[in-house]
Amino acid sequence: MTEYGRQPVERQLPTEEARDLIALVRELADREIRPHTAEEEAAGHFPRPLFTLLSESGLLGLPYPEEFGGGEQPYEVYLQVLEELAAARLTVGLGVSVHTLACHALANFGTKEQRAEHLPAMLGGGLLGAYCLSEPASGSDAASLRTRAERDGDTWTVNGTKAWITHGGVADFYTLIARTGADGPRGITAFLVPGDAAGLSAAAPERKMGMNGSPTAQLHFDGVRISDDRRLGDEGQGFTVALSALDAGRLGIAACAIGVAQAALDEALAYTAERRQFGRPISDFQGLRFMLADMATQIEAGRALYLEAARRRDNGLAYSKQAAMAKLFCTDAAMRITTDAVQLLGGYGYTVDFPVERLMREAKVLQIVEGTNQIQRMVIGRHLVGPESR
Template identity: 45%
Template sequence: MDLELSEEQAAARALAREFVDREVAPHAADWDRAESVDRGIVKRLGALGFLGLTVEEEYGGSGGDHMAYCLVTEELGRGDSSVRGIVSVSLGLVATSIARWGTQGQKRRWLPSLTSGEAVGCFGLTEPGTGSDAANLTTRAVREGDEYVISGSKMFITNGTWADVVLLFARTGEAGHRGVSAFLVPTATAGLERREVHGKLGLRGQATAELAFERVRVPARAMLGPEGKGFSVAMSALAKGRMSVAAGCVGIAQACLDAATGYAKEREQFGAPIAGRQLVQEMLADIAVDVDAARLLTWRVADLIDRGLPFATESSVAKLYASEAAVRCANNALQVFGGYGYIDEYPVGKLLRDARVMTLYEGTSQIQKLLIGRALTGIPAF
């Protein structure tokens, strides 16, 4: 399934596809076993412009629209979701937030290095005690003269041990979302400690960390956006971030379709390829329908953003459907592979493990349903 793409969009997709097939997919299983992606991949992503998509060229970005970003993210998700996460967070959540909310000084300091891959960003919102209820975070930033002193902790932070800067959300005022502010905190700052989270079910190659802040001092100019508007910074980032997650899920689903279809045509049982069996074809058809539906829902979000139209609800719809679809597709693909799908010689076990977390982060499936329900009724159920 394809809509008509512009020449630039098609070129970005082709470049990403070639890069994934050459430099990502062949290594995905080894990175998964080692629980570590080759860090050199970051500069290669930057050199190709993938870490600067949608960022203005003035600040080192490669420009491009959100449809191109969506297409690139899908291809990265097809190859390895751990690599896709590097781009979705460092570019999609951190760099784009700086581009939207930052001062000229903040943009000049951080964007060229983030878009080139010289630096990596992470998004410090989730805490050990606050996931979906992010407005009630407890990390606190207290003003002392021309500085803020930050204490608290963050959990499940993608890129956390690799990052050079944390887009950190901390409480500067009253309870609730109006008391939250955003800060750009260099990870070399004294008092900031990082511990990598191991033993994950999926996304094993991704650097996921717990961050601890013990009286970390940053200058007042490190605040991103106005004081008390940190929750708005976070939500604006996540609305677009959900599109990126959805696109990555489309990539997972496409990888499931490719793997299951290829295997079904090669694997013989009862004297013939299993691709000729009706119930196997049913599973393949179910995967194909989910791929197309998830892709169209995700592309709709990119199109709305590029046309300057409201997109937040549509982004929740795409993230909800695509993440759940990726799990269904991986389950069906594993069933096509039978027992071989259960060992890591074949890709579908990893695809299932990677897909499962997509229903959890950047807003669980249940949170997406509440956001969609609020949009439909005008009544919040939180």
Template identity: 55%
Template sequence: MSVDRLLPGAGSEELVALISEIAHEQLAPRASAAEAAENFPRDEFRLLGRAGMYGLPYPERWGGLDQPYEVYLQALEEVAAAWMSVGVGVSVHVMTCLALVRHATPQQQDRFLPEMLGGELLGAYALSEPQAGSDVASITSRAKRTDSGYELHGQKAWISHAGHADYYLSFIRTGEDRNHGVSCFLVPAGIGGLSFGEPERKMGLTASTTGAVYFDGVAVGDDRLIGAEGDGLTIALGALDSGRLGIAAAATGLAQAALDLASEYAEQRVQFGRTIGEFEGLQFLLADMAAAVGSARACYLLAARRRDAGKPFSRDAAIAKLTATDAAMKVTTDAVQVLGGYGYTRDFPAERYLREAKATQIFEGTNQVQRLVIARELLRD
């Protein structure tokens, strides 16, 4: 079913409708086969970029469409409902763009953002390390100052698009201070000393390549430093608030896809002389699924509207990420139950939805970390 959306204006409605059309006509038919074959969807990312997806929330100066963040998130939900791996990848790429929009020099913005927003370049967000996941201040990769810039050494882990991205927004230690000794670098793919590990063998999101990134004397100039030296964690954590909203929207889209599948199946499957959707017990299950999807959507939209209004939204983003991803896990599990034995087979996408939902409770900060963020904000008030 199509979602009945409330958008700021006719222009926003047309943009979301365009992305929805692309998602359901170009992405959805390819998703199952690509996930099974673990084929990275580079052409699909380029298609969405050229359609304006990445530039939705960013200024027209660099080819953006200057839309509210809530419009971008609702378009992202449509993408994720069609193909979750692509939805997650869009969220990651748009998060890398945000760092430049907020912290790069005007020269860097004019140089890099047009191709980033236009889909010609695909980005990766290289923050996590083997021993620095939730505790990002524990980053140990290092940048050594040289006459012409920096020399990067170290390893990043669990990086989406590793080996496929055109650039890696990388957070590398330049000083000893735990919280102010990390800097942000825009590292181009193909540069000497940059290499990648074997892709992780994941239970879901198998078309979205995740792997290690290695820096072995990677030389970058001063023009690749984003923001001031030592501002890396501020840049990273600021972008993560918006990135969490991206994951919340993607998780909501995934849950909506599972709800649609379960509802359609309930209207067609006949048992004991009537469709299973006519049984009250299953109706209640579907109603609970719909309530979970609606709650998730309301949470991320509230947070997005606070962001658009220039209000603090860190706690709201954490609530949205927690609520939406837990909802995705519940709704996809229930979708498998509605389909019964068929839900456990790969003849239907329900089992894939379930496998994909689990990852959303882990990346962009585990849901336990979201609870810490929410509690600290409450106790600080």
């Protein structure tokens, strides 16, 4: 496997603490992540000890309050950490994003007692989370989910199947969105489910075209009993909880996409400077320089877009439209940039001896997760001209 050195991104960070944090992440990525990425992805190995290390390093709770073990970092800093991690290995960057998403419901809708009891272990105690919204027959149409929780006094009994769950079968806890009432978005409630709950099982991981180190699996709930003190938010509030988490999660996907795109550009820059044809480096040829220029411009534009959305979130402004725009633009850009990187490396780009073919396969899933890019266009359209007529 040939790996070319990565050029560090020059970042505008708000504090000296944030600059130190990025330096820590880069050092950890160079030492613990990047050297093993190709081998472990090819083998489909999930790096669970690495997530324990990230937790011990304070990187699994960055945007959450210090009071509960978090890093209390603004989203504009947290997302740039995700970008650095994803550039080293998408399985890791996306894994941190999913874990952060799984903590969102408790951190933002749980009671103070619930947060005090569960958040410290989730944010810095070595636990790893997953988010359970999608089902085999309800992906984009999340309001039509069928997994049901029936109340019996102070407990709930859950039956149903969740699908496309990142960390399915390896997570220590699951944020579950389940139906507790009538059809539609108002009959949905959120719960915090222990990973070892009786009646909870995972199917074999899906066989995917990329991100082979990240387990994605169906989860089966067969009479899983959950005490009411693990209900997050009010009964019937679950759809609001889910959408709130997705707005934040889409920014995580956008940042990961820019990390993947940046890694592909770095590989292309290094290769085209080294590869010689007709007696000179191929980076001398104008056609290739134009491709590199377009790739770099899309990366800078995507980074600016996700950071603007993050700053709106940090300042308490509405950011749902901007989050959808960032997810849409950044993931589409990552697909174009990684494809162009393969083209720039020629035949070598199509082999597993160079990382760009893996980056291209990984970029594809980012156009699908956390709401397909067709859904993002629907969200943006509703913000611009209102809901569709029925």
